[in-house]
Amino acid sequence: MKKIILLLLALNFVQIIFGAVGCSLNDPDRDVKRIFPNSTGYKTEYISIESRGGKELATKIEVQLHDVLNPKYEALSVDYSYYTILRGKEMIGRIHGVNQKGIFGGMQLILATDLDGKIIDFFIQKISSPHAKKFRNKEFTKQFIGLTIADFDLFHAQKEGKINKLISPSEKYNDDFKSIVRGLNKNLLLLKYFQFEKEISDKNRQ
């Protein structure tokens, strides 16, 4: 009976969950197969900062991001979608997205990472800009392949690294380029705290 009540309660919140998820893939089946052709399946999780540490975690992220999270659009309760990619029972990578405010509207930045958190693919699912095509261009997005959170840490420490070498596709709307860099930094930080730290603490507990 307890299980039935929990199920019914869960069903009751379905709409709320659908409404609140920040950045899901438009067509997960297609995107997963495109990025990971040898995958056999994936599982989806929705994780919020609130559920993984709340304000304390938000502060950690803000310190490492060198920026504050927008209280309205990057609220602690916003759920982020995590797609764990599987080949059989083996995990082979992850796909995760974030919303990032751009000059002309919200952008949806989707990253695919390997098990070590290295970017293996990046695409912009949504962007409003007169130069949207330039930002979506593969020549621009492939620059981010191979980056890890360590590259962003170097960048914030004002040391020469890969981030400094990234080329903006639009001088006129360079702020959108900066926003994309910030969004990807946030995305990798969330990955670190939502997935890697959890894996470490799970291992320690075992």
Place this chain on the structure above:
Amino acid sequence: MRLLKIAYKNLKRKKIRSLLTIGGVSVAVAVLVSLLGFNSGYQLALNNDVDKMGYQVLVTAKGCPYEAATLMLKGGGGMRYMEENVYNRIVQDERIDQITPQLMTTVYNAGKEGGGGFTMYMGILDSYLVLKPWSKFESGSWFSSEDADEVIIGYEAAELEQREVGDMIFIPGKEQILKVVGIFERTGTQDDGVIFMPLKSTQRIFELPNQITGIGIKLKKLSDLMQFEEDLYDEASIQVISMAQVKGTIMGLISSAQILVTSVAIIAIFVAIVGVINTILMSVFERTQEIGVMKAIGASNLDIFQLIWYETIFICLIGGVLGSVMAVLAGNLVEYFVKALLPYAPAGKLIYIDAKLILSTQIGAVVLGLISGVYPAFRAANMRPIEAIRSGE
């Protein structure tokens, strides 16, 4: 009281069977409660949607009147346009209390949430706010001029695009950049997803000079409505739609679906009644000897009748309560699917379940129990004690 306890214990003796029967009743009740909740909820939501348009009459270009009204309510492409002169002529009418012209247009945005979609832009004058006094600014204010490259965004559109006052928006295809000067508070209507612009700017940017798509009108006296509509029928190239007609037509469209679902609910209730009768009857037959012994040691026909009746009522009452709980808890899920299936779903809650509905459903469940218990109780009460006791030999 003693009979009630015995009835309750009897049901517990065959737990699985009792639970399955209760499950059948609760599903039927849940369907019924959801359906009745949808009946009243849809009507309330539609009334709210239409009333929150702020006007009693809508004038649009000739075409299918209900298609036009639905487009105004719901948004979408393929709008028909009419000359702004029509507005200039109608505005002279002394019977009019408030009037506002509007130019609605949509732009396909391939980069929109969910893999592309239409964004609605609506050109308005300040009279729009007079007709909709509930449209308040969450931040910012009205346009700086009648032809400014500025927008005011509905609450949900602003949330989706992460826009704040002072930000820019870009209209794809028109290569136009506009400044956000205001964001409306949530109204619970389709306006929440619209981007508003000054009428003249909309006409210029979308290359629709002197064109509008609709005129919203509120009269000083509601009693003038029919005559006012009559007078406008003479105007060429326009059509007049009263909001009362719109409500009636949409409800008419929905009623055919409601009849279908009501039929399903009636069948579910019928199946539940048969299930209850079957369960109780089986239980009576299995306990023939026991009933015989009870009668032999002094139980009257009425006692046996009451005992069996109480068992039936227990099943229906518990099923009724569980069904109502199921309907309330699964309401959002049902609403989610209903909204996805309906051609036009008003904003707000579509399934409205209140205490009155729940109470009447419980009374209905008890009546159902009383009816379905009559035959098994009658069979049990009329058993002859000796024959009943011997039946097991």
